[in-house]
Amino acid sequence: MSVFPDTRLSQVLALSSDDPSLRSRAVDLVVAAYRGPVIAVLRKQWSMEIEDAEDLAHDFFAHALERDWLARYDRDKGRFRTFLRKCLQDFANTQYEASRRLKRGGHLTAVALDDVEVVSTDAEVDRLFAQEWARSVLTVSLDRLREQCAAEDRTLTFEVFVAHDVEGADEPPRYADLARRFEIPATQVANYLHWARSRFRGHVLDTLRALTSSDAEFRDEARALLGHDA
Amino acid sequence: MKPLSDAAVSRLRDVVDRPDAGDRYAVHELLGRGGMGAVYRATDRLLERDVALKVLPTELEHHGLAHRLEREARVLAALEHPGIVAIHDAGSLADGRPFYVMRLVRGRRLDEQVRTESLGERLRRFLAVCDAVSFAHSRGVIHRDLKPANVMVGEFGEVLVLDWGVAKRAADAGTGAGVSNGSSGDTGDGVAVGTPGFMAPEQSVAAVDVDVRADVYALGAMLRELVGAGQARPLYAIVARATAANANDRYPSVDSLAADVRAWLDRAPVSAYRESIPEKAVRFYRRNSALILLLLAYLVVRLFILWWRGV
Numbered sequence: 001m002s003v004f005p006d007t008r009l010s011q012v013l014a015l016s017s018d019d020p021s022l023r024s025r026a027v028d029l030v031v032a033a034y035r036g037p038v039i040a041v042l043r044k045q046w047s048m049e050i051e052d053a054e055d056l057a058h059d060f061f062a063h064a065l066e067r068d069w070l071a072r073y074d075r076d077k078g079r080f081r082t083f084l085r086k087c088l089q090d091f092a093n094t095q096y097e098a099s100r101r102l103k104r105g106g107h108l109t110a111v112a113l114d115d116v117e118v119v120s121t122d123a124e125v126d127r128l129f130a131q132e133w134a135r136s137v138l139t140v141s142l143d144r145l146r147e148q149c150a151a152e153d154r155t156l157t158f159e160v161f162v163a164h165d166v167e168g169a170d171e172p173p174r175y176a177d178l179a180r181r182f183e184i185p186a187t188q189v190a191n192y193l194h195w196a197r198s199r200f201r202g203h204v205l206d207t208l209r210a211l212t213s214s215d216a217e218f219r220d221e222a223r224a225l226l227g228h229d230a
Numbered sequence: 231m232k233p234l235s236d237a238a239v240s241r242l243r244d245v246v247d248r249p250d251a252g253d254r255y256a257v258h259e260l261l262g263r264g265g266m267g268a269v270y271r272a273t274d275r276l277l278e279r280d281v282a283l284k285v286l287p288t289e290l291e292h293h294g295l296a297h298r299l300e301r302e303a304r305v306l307a308a309l310e311h312p313g314i315v316a317i318h319d320a321g322s323l324a325d326g327r328p329f330y331v332m333r334l335v336r337g338r339r340l341d342e343q344v345r346t347e348s349l350g351e352r353l354r355r356f357l358a359v360c361d362a363v364s365f366a367h368s369r370g371v372i373h374r375d376l377k378p379a380n381v382m383v384g385e386f387g388e389v390l391v392l393d394w395g396v397a398k399r400a401a402d403a404g405t406g407a408g409v410s411n412g413s414s415g416d417t418g419d420g421v422a423v424g425t426p427g428f429m430a431p432e433q434s435v436a437a438v439d440v441d442v443r444a445d446v447y448a449l450g451a452m453l454r455e456l457v458g459a460g461q462a463r464p465l466y467a468i469v470a471r472a473t474a475a476n477a478n479d480r481y482p483s484v485d486s487l488a489a490d491v492r493a494w495l496d497r498a499p500v501s502a503y504r505e506s507i508p509e510k511a512v513r514f515y516r517r518n519s520a521l522i523l524l525l526l527a528y529l530v531v532r533l534f535i536l537w538w539r540g541v
Contacts, residue, residue, distance in 0.1 A: 036233065135234050138242045142234070165245055166238045197245045198324055204246050205291070222289035226247045228263065 011210040012080045016071040023071075030070065030084075031061050032140050033211055037132035038088055045125045046092065060091050075213035079220065085129055134225050137211070141203040142166065148199060156182060160189055161196035249285045250324040255331065257283060266290075266395035267299060271334060274318075281318060285329040296328050298395070303330035305371055305397050313362025315382075315390050335392070336385050341378035344456060352456045353495055358389035360449060360488035366391075367442045367484060370400030374440065376448035377428040378455060396424070398440070427451060431475050443477040446487055450480070453491070464494055467503035 014026035035057055042053040064070050064087060073083050142162075149158035160182055164172050179186040208225060212218040234242070249257050249270060258271040261282065272283040286299050306317040320330040337343070340359070344352045359381055363373060373380075373394060380393040424433045430447035433440050450472025457465050468490045474480045481487040481502075490500040497517035499505065505513065515522060 134243075135239050138239055139234055142242070165241045166234065168237070170237050172241065194250065194324065197250065200242070201246050201325055204242075205288070219289045226243055226288060228287075228289070 009210065010213050012073065012213045015073065027065060027070070029140070029210055033136050033207070034084055034133070035061070036136040036139070037129045040132040041088060041125055041129050042092065044128050056092075056095065060088060063091060073213075075217065079217055080211065080213060081130075081133060081221065085126070130224060137207055137225055138204065141200060141207050144203040144207070145196065145200045149196070156184070157192040157196050160192040161200070164193055165197070247288050249283060249327065249329060251283060251329060252324060255281070255283060263287065264393070264395065266295070266302075272331070274331070280334045281331045282334045283329055283331050285323060286327045291327055299328045299330070302395050302397065305394050305399060306330070306332065308369055309366055309371060309394075311362055311365045313358055313389055313391055314366065315392055335382045335390055337382045339379055340381035340383055340389070341455065343383040349457070349461065350495060353491055355383065355389050356453055356456055357488055357491060359391060359452070360484050360491070362389070362391045363445055363449065364484040364488065366397075367445070372398045372440065372442055373445050373448070374398055374433065375424050375428070376445055376452060377425050378452055424448070430477065432477055441477070442483060443480050446472050446480050446484055447477075449484060449487060462494070464500045464503040468494065468500060471502040
């Protein structure tokens with residue numbers, strides 16, 4: 001069975017479901033999509049080392065689940081992404097204050113946010129959060145494509161897609177080069193890419209739908225993901 | 231999986247957004263994006279020519295708007311006129327989004343083109359726009375989003391009215407059907423469509439079923455921009471009548487608006503302006519200046535001859 005939830009439905013709304021299994025799957029997707037952006041923000045805004053940021057991100061999601069923060073999202077008040085970003089900011093501020101109190105009490109180096117300073121403006125951090133969120137959504141969708149290819153015995157299709165559209169520098173390799181590398185005809189490269197791109201596109205849109213709670217939010221997030229808000 | 235590089239993110243965004251139009255069309259750069267469609271330059275490999283390919287934006291794909299782009303294509307197909315961009319092909323992309331292919335207009339937007347032109351040239355361009363819109367009206371189509379940005383002047387000087395995405399056909403009357411172009415920020419049926427500054431007051435009320443006078447209003451607003459400041463009163467009277475708040479006070483048709491602009495160009499009286507006697511005299515003089523000067527010259531010569539003989 002897929003490790004991913006049914007992304008044709010809003011997993012953001014499922015966060016407040018009474019069904020624990022639905023809620024758990026929704027949490028899995030939200031964590032998969034937002035772990036990267038959360039770590040990036042912690043590193044940028046609080047100048048944290050990667051290990052510390054990963055630990056604190058873990059604490060953040062654990063805290064959010066323990067306190068039922070995510071289930072309190074109200075779609076009438078804005079995007080889920082903005083809500084989560086605000087939760088993170090509150091959490092980090094609270095941790096910072098707690099670490100200062102601990103330090104005054106003589107407990108040194110107990111909390112990762114001790115001795116760090118805020119080094120970036122909100123706008124910069126918001127931009128980074130959005131950028132990393134887009135990267136994360138695409139990564140989750142790529143994982144889903146890989147899983148689909150594995151299930152449908154299309155591993156080579158996935159490899160061709162990754163070689164052309166994911167790996168490498170700015171210029172993708174030529175079809176002829178890929179044909180030689182994978183020992184298939186160039187027309188097959190085109191066919192594989194066509195199939196994989198179409199499925200990947202579907203996974204991205206499904207993931208976006210799962211991470212939003214309404215048509216309007218989907219539209220706004222799609223524009224953000226595709227860079228049309230810039 | 232390790233994080234995607236910036237280059238990979240950029241390419242994957244492209245994979246999601248860039249239309250895959252099959253073997254026939256190679257899609258190149260984005261030319262423009264509105265609420266209703268994204269337009270790309272593309273190459274028609276079969277006919278070996280560049281075209282413009284319009285597709286429903288990805289973010290609107292799940293909003294049940296596919297039929298609107300198809301309807302726009304049908305509207306364009308029904309409007310074969312030199313002032314309306316020609317549609318070549320229509321279909322569905324590999325991902326299911328509808329698209330249509332039209333002539334790629336190389337030129338400049340009307341508002342950019344006319345910056346260096348004389349008033350007479352600007353008004354003649356305006357009349358060309360009126361001609362295309364009037365033709366559409368004769369086919370039962372109301373544009374509903376006329377503005378200088380939606381008019382192009384092609385490389386041969388031809389004037390083309392673009393972006394019929396929110397156009398309404400007579401057959402749609404009563405449904406309020408149509409979508410915004412993003413300027414009004416909405417996409418549902420029965421919603422206000424158009425662009426502030428060019429949108430007739432009745433157009434901002436979603437429930438009102440607009441008629442050709444909404445386009446008359448937009449053309450009047452466009453005329454105001456083209457005319458600019460410091461021009462003759464009759465021109466401003468034409469603008470005022472075309473942009474009257476009450477649709478009943480406007481020109482009843484684009485043809486009657488165009489007739490007044492043409493009359494002004496010909497130095498004839500315009501229906502929107504009641505002239506004073508001095509103004510009539512000045513206009514009469516300007517219109518017949520050659521004849522009047524000739525008569526005056528004749529009279530001067532006659533008087534001189536009479537005087538000479540008298541001496």
